[in-house]
Amino acid sequence: MRTDIDRLREEALAAVACAGDIEALDQFQVLYLGRKGRVTTILRGLAGVPAAERPALGAIANQARAEIEAALARRRQELAAEVERRRQAAEAIDVTLPGVPWRVGRRHVLNVVRKEIEEFFLHLGFSIAEGPEVELDHYNFELLNIPRGHPARESQDTFYLTDELLLRTHTSPTQVRVMQAMAPKLPVRVISPGRVYRRDSVDASHLPFFHQVEVLAVDRGVTFADLKGTLEHFARSFFGQGTRVRLRPSYFPFTEPSGEVDVSCMCEGRGCSACGGKGWIELLGAGMVHPRVLEAGGYDPEEVAGYALGLGVERAAMLVHGIDDIRLFGQNDIRFLEQLGEEGC
Amino acid sequence: MLLPYGWLCELVEVPWSASELADRLSMVGVKVEAVREVDFRCPGVIVARVVSLLPHPENPRAGVVTLDGGRRLSPQVVTTALGLSPGDLVPLALPGARLPGDRRVEAETFGGVRSEGMLCSLTELACGQPPGEEEGVLILPAAAVPGSPVDPLLEAQPGDFVLELELTVNYAMHCQSVLGVAREVAALTGMPLHARDHALTETGADARDHVRVEVHDTDGCPRYVARVFHDLVPGPSPCWMQRRLAAAGLRPRNRLVDTTNYVLLELGQPLHAFDRDRLAEGRIIVRRAARGETLVGLDGEERLLDPGMLVIADACKPVALAGIIGGADTGVTPGTRVAVLESAHFHPAIVRRTSLKLGLRTDASARFEKWSDPEAPPLAADRAAALLGAMAAGKVAPGRVEVYPRLHARTILRMRVSRVNGLLGANLPASEVRGRLQRLGFEATPAKHGRRREIPDDTDVYLVTVPSWRGDVTAEVDLTEEVARSRGYDELPSCLPRGTLTVGQRPARLSAIEQMATIIAAAGLDEIVTSPLMGPVAFDRLRLAPNDPGRDALVLANPLAEDQTLLRSTLLPGMIEVLAHNAGRRQVDLGFFELGTVFRRRGDLSGFGLKSAVRQGGDLSSWVGEELRLALGLMGRRHPAHWRRGTGDRADFFDLKGLIELLGDRLSWGELRFEPSSHPSFHPTRQACLRVNGDTRGFLGELHPKILEAQGLDRALVAEIDLDPMARRQRYRRRLQPLPRHPALLRDVSFVVGAHLPVAAVEMAIHEAAGPLLEKLALFDVYQDEAMAAGSRSLAYSLTYRALDRTLTDQEVDPIHLRVRQTLVDRLGAVLR
Numbered sequence A: 001m002r003t004d005i006d007r008l009r010e011e012a013l014a015a016v017a018c019a020g021d022i023e024a025l026d027q028f029q030v031l032y033l034g035r036k037g038r039v040t041t042i043l044r045g046l047a048g049v050p051a052a053e054r055p056a057l058g059a060i061a062n063q064a065r066a067e068i069e070a071a072l073a074r075r076r077q078e079l080a081a082e083v084e085r086r087r088q089a090a091e092a093i094d095v096t097l098p099g100v101p102w103r104v105g106r107r108h109v110l111n112v113v114r115k116e117i118e119e120f121f122l123h124l125g126f127s128i129a130e131g132p133e134v135e136l137d138h139y140n141f142e143l144l145n146i147p148r149g150h151p152a153r154e155s156q157d158t159f160y161l162t163d164e165l166l167l168r169t170h171t172s173p174t175q176v177r178v179m180q181a182m183a184p185k186l187p188v189r190v191i192s193p194g195r196v197y198r199r200d201s202v203d204a205s206h207l208p209f210f211h212q213v214e215v216l217a218v219d220r221g222v223t224f225a226d227l228k229g230t231l232e233h234f235a236r237s238f239f240g241q242g243t244r245v246r247l248r249p250s251y252f253p254f255t256e257p258s259g260e261v262d263v264s265c266m267c268e269g270r271g272c273s274a275c276g277g278k279g280w281i282e283l284l285g286a287g288m289v290h291p292r293v294l295e296a297g298g299y300d301p302e303e304v305a306g307y308a309l310g311l312g313v314e315r316a317a318m319l320v321h322g323i324d325d326i327r328l329f330g331q332n333d334i335r336f337l338e339q340l341g342e343e344g345c
Numbered sequence B: 001m002l003l004p005y006g007w008l009c010e011l012v013e014v015p016w017s018a019s020e021l022a023d024r025l026s027m028v029g030v031k032v033e034a035v036r037e038v039d040f041r042c043p044g045v046i047v048a049r050v051v052s053l054l055p056h057p058e059n060p061r062a063g064v065v066t067l068d069g070g071r072r073l074s075p076q077v078v079t080t081a082l083g084l085s086p087g088d089l090v091p092l093a094l095p096g097a098r099l100p101g102d103r104r105v106e107a108e109t110f111g112g113v114r115s116e117g118m119l120c121s122l123t124e125l126a127c128g129q130p131p132g133e134e135e136g137v138l139i140l141p142a143a144a145v146p147g148s149p150v151d152p153l154l155e156a157q158p159g160d161f162v163l164e165l166e167l168t169v170n171y172a173m174h175c176q177s178v179l180g181v182a183r184e185v186a187a188l189t190g191m192p193l194h195a196r197d198h199a200l201t202e203t204g205a206d207a208r209d210h211v212r213v214e215v216h217d218t219d220g221c222p223r224y225v226a227r228v229f230h231d232l233v234p235g236p237s238p239c240w241m242q243r244r245l246a247a248a249g250l251r252p253r254n255r256l257v258d259t260t261n262y263v264l265l266e267l268g269q270p271l272h273a274f275d276r277d278r279l280a281e282g283r284i285i286v287r288r289a290a291r292g293e294t295l296v297g298l299d300g301e302e303r304l305l306d307p308g309m310l311v312i313a314d315a316c317k318p319v320a321l322a323g324i325i326g327g328a329d330t331g332v333t334p335g336t337r338v339a340v341l342e343s344a345h346f347h348p349a350i351v352r353r354t355s356l357k358l359g360l361r362t363d364a365s366a367r368f369e370k371w372s373d374p375e376a377p378p379l380a381a382d383r384a385a386a387l388l389g390a391m392a393a394g395k396v397a398p399g400r401v402e403v404y405p406r407l408h409a410r411t412i413l414r415m416r417v418s419r420v421n422g423l424l425g426a427n428l429p430a431s432e433v434r435g436r437l438q439r440l441g442f443e444a445t446p447a448k449h450g451r452r453r454e455i456p457d458d459t460d461v462y463l464v465t466v467p468s469w470r471g472d473v474t475a476e477v478d479l480t481e482e483v484a485r486s487r488g489y490d491e492l493p494s495c496l497p498r499g500t501l502t503v504g505q506r507p508a509r510l511s512a513i514e515q516m517a518t519i520i521a522a523a524g525l526d527e528i529v530t531s532p533l534m535g536p537v538a539f540d541r542l543r544l545a546p547n548d549p550g551r552d553a554l555v556l557a558n559p560l561a562e563d564q565t566l567l568r569s570t571l572l573p574g575m576i577e578v579l580a581h582n583a584g585r586r587q588v589d590l591g592f593f594e595l596g597t598v599f600r601r602r603g604d605l606s607g608f609g610l611k612s613a614v615r616q617g618g619d620l621s622s623w624v625g626e627e628l629r630l631a632l633g634l635m636g637r638r639h640p641a642h643w644r645r646g647t648g649d650r651a652d653f654f655d656l657k658g659l660i661e662l663l664g665d666r667l668s669w670g671e672l673r674f675e676p677s678s679h680p681s682f683h684p685t686r687q688a689c690l691r692v693n694g695d696t697r698g699f700l701g702e703l704h705p706k707i708l709e710a711q712g713l714d715r716a717l718v719a720e721i722d723l724d725p726m727a728r729r730q731r732y733r734r735r736l737q738p739l740p741r742h743p744a745l746l747r748d749v750s751f752v753v754g755a756h757l758p759v760a761a762v763e764m765a766i767h768e769a770a771g772p773l774l775e776k777l778a779l780f781d782v783y784q785d786e787a788m789a790a791g792s793r794s795l796a797y798s799l800t801y802r803a804l805d806r807t808l809t810d811q812e813v814d815p816i817h818l819r820v821r822q823t824l825v826d827r828l829g830a831v832l833r
């Protein structure tokens, strides 16, 4: 009897170990452990064994049964894992296939750059003001100390609608508009972005319209030093920490003293096409608000002073992105827009 | 302005190389754009002796010259210069020779005769330009050796430099001459200008015996100086003068003209020469033109004058427009015996007005209309006399004839050192401020100065005398700039802005624009920026009828190009152009948007009164509307072809509509309605007008097939929406709606109705029938097939019923849903499925 049990156990364990799939295991389960299974039959046959041997044989038979059950469970797990492995292998993907593009549009580079300029000055406490593009000669010229016949009028070839109405040639008329609206309140800290027009024929560096950002600060005790400091911080924020700023005397009828601002070129003076080998790049015009302009704005130049600067957005964008043809901005070729615009800003 | 470096060095000590000088000048405001090298040497030009002269077989005005060029060279040259004699020594440019200005000489054949080189005039050798009037081949001194190079004879040195100045308006008033720049150099170095002695030999009758000068308008002409030259000898000016003129960009002509140009460039004082014998009665009268008078200028053009213009006249007629142009009849010619040289100071305004009125700008008017130094005329006249005398071009009559009734009073400005420092944020001692001004030619004395010799350094208020050549300095701030630039802008302090803190704010309108752009970009469209100018042909392309009110746009009075005569009144042309541009480059699966201004005429601009606008604080809104619009454009597929998506759907009307609905929702515009419309630019049956809270705000749809065809587009969807009313609204903050706490019940209904019945009508009927418990109505299927009755379509809706305060039961919803189904059948004739 004992040998029967041992043989049966050996045989069952070997069969289980060889079972190739879950169905075979299910069959063995029935064959050995089912109600009419062979182990069950043996256990049932213990009734006919002498009582003295019964406990020992019973223990052996039960142990065999437990071993077979464990083997079945173990094998079942192994086979399930195998099935899982096969299924997963069949599910394999080629991770080098291209991802599905999530198409997100971009802001136009001019607006990205304009906004960056705006943000710098917003953080410095400047607010944004808008002025009209169709402007009065009075505001575009007269109140900015450029009377009729002034030589500066020629250099700014102007589109006129009527004798008195024109397309503004700069954002500077907003200076006077803002001051007139605010006087006598102090301080005035305003920037004014917008489109301006010049009667220029189209070529790689000229369009009849472009964008500027005007900056104006008026307060008691504003000095040329404040202007210089603002310019230096702006240049470093916009072009990078190492950027140096150079101010050259220049002329604008509505500022005195006036200057043109150069920033150091990224070539560090070694020479490149951006700076023409000079190591400096012209960026913008700036100066202390002319007393006559302060008066036009409703402020007493003996009491307050101000500084102003006007920055070309296209120019700034061309400098930071290495664009050599201003016409690209208006062409709106997707290959241009995609390269330079910024998403979700 | 082109400034020869060597010329500058003649007037002032320059301790720097040309390029270093350029940097230093730029940093004081005299901007140097470029430094160029000029070379006046003539490699390949040798001395040759004329051996024989024969007439040219075909051209009677030319001759064939055989020459002895030394070294057994005996070339034959064709020349039009007659009057040569055998034995003359002449400059011969051999084939391959180079004249200044990079002009090359090659062997050529003229009328069948081979010419092995070219005989040169002085002008050709001096500056490479064609010979002046009546100028022949240069005859070299007898000591010259045939075969030797001509360069040593002409003292041609290797390279001079030319500085290209780009002067701003104010510097053009005092720096547009060699002297002006020399003064800036002197201020930089602190060294004086070189003293120059223009020795002058005067002979013959007194200048007053040759010419009488009267000035009737002394405001227009505060100073008039004349010098007289007699026994004039025509001919080219000397080599050095020609070279300098050429380097400065002027073409040499003859001794007299070159001299006037030379003095203009050197001293900035325009001069004009008259032929004395052609001035009636030898008189010069400076007066206003009489009505109806005319003048034929040196340019050959006749101009009608008016009493606003200042002229130089003789006893009977105008002979020059003061400060602008001389008359053709009285100018100097090679036959002129006696010349009267005018050196005057005219009022800038009268020259500018006349020049503007006649549309005539000359080198002279460009200077007078800005500022000319009222103290320069006698110096310039004497300088010209010295130059002409030295080149033996004629004899100088003794004395100047001058009318100068009121001595020019130099401007005196009150200057506070404290104010200068206050504006600069600096702390310069008064002595430095004064010293810097003095270097620039200003004179500063204390306003209250006793008899003390020493000026105490704490003196604040000074009276500053402005030099006569600085017409641009008229106020204390101008002096501040002089001090600042003399010190160097870079040497002044800098700091971050100080003062009361302020909060930087972006106006609501601009914030709304930024927000909108962010949403549209996130939806996958790229932003474009297009031209604010357009031409009327763009309206034709949009298929607007000739009388369409949409053609009413603001017109430029002085446009530059046909397609830029109007301010845009719509964003559509720009959008269509961008779609076409990209489609033309096979970039088609794209979407674009533009947030831009359009311009609308609101009032009659012909009756536009400046005064009323200025009275209204410059508010132009009753004449011109600048309105914010949004343009959207879609074309091609919604997604580019991709291995997983396949080739994807083509964008259609409903993509565009969905985008607008998204915007309306995110920006809380209010109720949106889309109604069929008949805009001429859109596909007649695939377009809609957008109504926001009942007001028409724009159009959307497929572009009209004719426009697509003309633009080479396949299918494109565009929309244009007026955003002004929405963007101007205050920002709207939504209040939280409580999240539903009770479950919803879902019911579907599908049915077939007439295809002509708009879905909007169906949905309205469902809503009415369902009442307030219908939370959401979603159309999930629309289809038409042949099995259906013609003109019908099947619609399938999913309905979400929910009550906020209780859990709905089937018993409650079933009757409602039944009512919906019944309504569809009864009211819309639907067949339920």
Ligand SMILES: [Zn+2]
Pocket: A265, A266, A267, A268, A269, A270, A271, A272, A273, A274, A275, A276, A277, A278, A279, A280
């Ligand atoms: Zn560089």
